[in-house]
Amino acid sequence: MIGGPPWTRFGTIPDNLARPSGPFLREFVVPVPKKKKSKSKSRSNRAGAWKLGKPARSLCPRCNNAKLPHTVCPSCGFYRDRVVIDVE
Numbered sequence: 001m002i003g004g005p006p007w008t009r010f011g012t013i014p015d016n017l018a019r020p021s022g023p024f025l026r027e028f029v030v031p032v033p034k035k036k037k038s039k040s041k042s043r044s045n046r047a048g049a050w051k052l053g054k055p056a057r058s059l060c061p062r063c064n065n066a067k068l069p070h071t072v073c074p075s076c077g078f079y080r081d082r083v084v085i086d087v088e
């Protein structure tokens with residue numbers, strides 16, 4: 001066992017992964033956070049997981065307006081190379 005403060009945690013490498021080079025690599029100190037995370041810190045951290053990313057955007061090759069990819073352009077009515085919908 002390696003020495004250390006009483007709150008140090010130890011881990012062991014399983015025998016099938018340990019190298020035959022020596023016993024010193026079999027045990028190692030596992031990183032332990034110094035301070036307890038406050039409720040608001042961990043809750044705000046979890047709240048970030050719900051955040052949505054920006055929607056995908058592509059430019060219409062005809063009128064250069066932003067549109068959703070793989071959809072008809074709402075400003076000129078084109079999809080690929082032909083008119084699909086009537087836009088006044």
Ligand SMILES: [Zn+2]
Pocket residue numbers: 060061062063064065073074075076077078
């Ligand atoms: Zn367009």
